[in-house]
Amino acid sequence: MLYIGCHLSASDGYEAMINQALSINANTFAFFTRNPRGGSAKKINPDDVKRFLEIYKREKFGKLVAHAPYTMNACASDPKIREFAVYAMRDDIKRMEYTPDNYYNFHPGSHVKQGAETGIKLISEQLNTVLNPNQTTTVLLETMAGKGSEVGRNFEEIQEIISRVNLSNKLGVCLDTCHIWDGGYDIVGNLENVLEEFDRIIGLEKLKAVHLNDSLNPKGSHKDRHAKIGEGTIGLDALIRVINHPALKNLPFILETPNDMEGYKREIALLRKNYSD
Ligand code: FE
Ligand code: FE
Ligand code: ZN
Numbered sequence: 001m002l003y004i005g006c007h008l009s010a011s012d013g014y015e016a017m018i019n020q021a022l023s024i025n026a027n028t029f030a031f032f033t034r035n036p037r038g039g040s041a042k043k044i045n046p047d048d049v050k051r052f053l054e055i056y057k058r059e060k061f062g063k064l065v066a067h068a069p070y071t072m073n074a075c076a077s078d079p080k081i082r083e084f085a086v087y088a089m090r091d092d093i094k095r096m097e098y099t100p101d102n103y104y105n106f107h108p109g110s111h112v113k114q115g116a117e118t119g120i121k122l123i124s125e126q127l128n129t130v131l132n133p134n135q136t137t138t139v140l141l142e143t144m145a146g147k148g149s150e151v152g153r154n155f156e157e158i159q160e161i162i163s164r165v166n167l168s169n170k171l172g173v174c175l176d177t178c179h180i181w182d183g184g185y186d187i188v189g190n191l192e193n194v195l196e197e198f199d200r201i202i203g204l205e206k207l208k209a210v211h212l213n214d215s216l217n218p219k220g221s222h223k224d225r226h227a228k229i230g231e232g233t234i235g236l237d238a239l240i241r242v243i244n245h246p247a248l249k250n251l252p253f254i255l256e257t258p259n260d261m262e263g264y265k266r267e268i269a270l271l272r273k274n275y276s277d
Contacts, residue, residue, distance in 0.1 A: 003062030014052035172208035
C-alpha cells in the first residue's frame, strides 16, 4: 500500500487536516506541532481529535509524520535556545499522545561552530532528558543535507546520536531524499548501495518515514533546496524506484515539494500511477 501525503496546516485542527488530505487522495500527512518559525502551540480540542481519529481509522491512514518547529535546536550554543528545545520537544511528545502511535520528526540541530562532536553530545543529552518509556510516539531524526553546521549530515552522525540514547527504542530515522542527495548519497545511480550503507551503519529497521523531494542542486552540494517531483536533479525515475523499493515501499512518504494543493494532488496521482502493490 502506498502511503503518501504532504504537509498540511494545523491551524484549523485535525479534522480539517484529514479532510484536506482526503481531498487530494493522500492517506498520510505531516503537520507542524507548533508555529514552525516561532514556537507557540495551539491548544488541542479533544472533540476535534475524536472526530479526526474516527476518519483516520475508517479511511485506513498510514502513520502521521508530525514535524518539530525549525526554531528547535537541541545543540545551540545559547543555553536559552537549548532550554526552549527541551521544553518544546517534551510538550510536543505530550501533545502527540492525543494521536497515539505516530511519528514526530525533528532536525537534529546546528552546532554553530561548536563542532559536530559537541552537537551530537548535546542532541543525545536532550533526547535522554525528554524521552519517556510510556510514550507511544516514535521520535524521528531527519537526515540533513549538511548545510552550514547541520548535524545529521551522514548516516554515521545519526547513528552516533542514537547509540548514546538510553530509550533508543523510541527513536527512528526519517530519510529526506533531497537532503541525502545533497549530502552526497547517490540515490539516482545506486539506491541499492545507499540502502545497504544505511542498513550497515544504522539498521533498516530504524527507517520509519521518507520525505520525498526532488532537489534543485547536484549530488553533494549540501544546499537543501527542494524541487517538484521530476523537475530536479534526482528526477522522476529515481523517485519511482524509491517508492517501489522493497525496503521502503510500505513507509509513509511525505512530499515537501514547492506546491499548492492542486500541485500536491497531481504529484500524488502521478506517484500512485507508478507504484506497484
Ligand atoms: Fe524537515
Ligand atoms: Fe524534510
Ligand atoms: Zn529540506
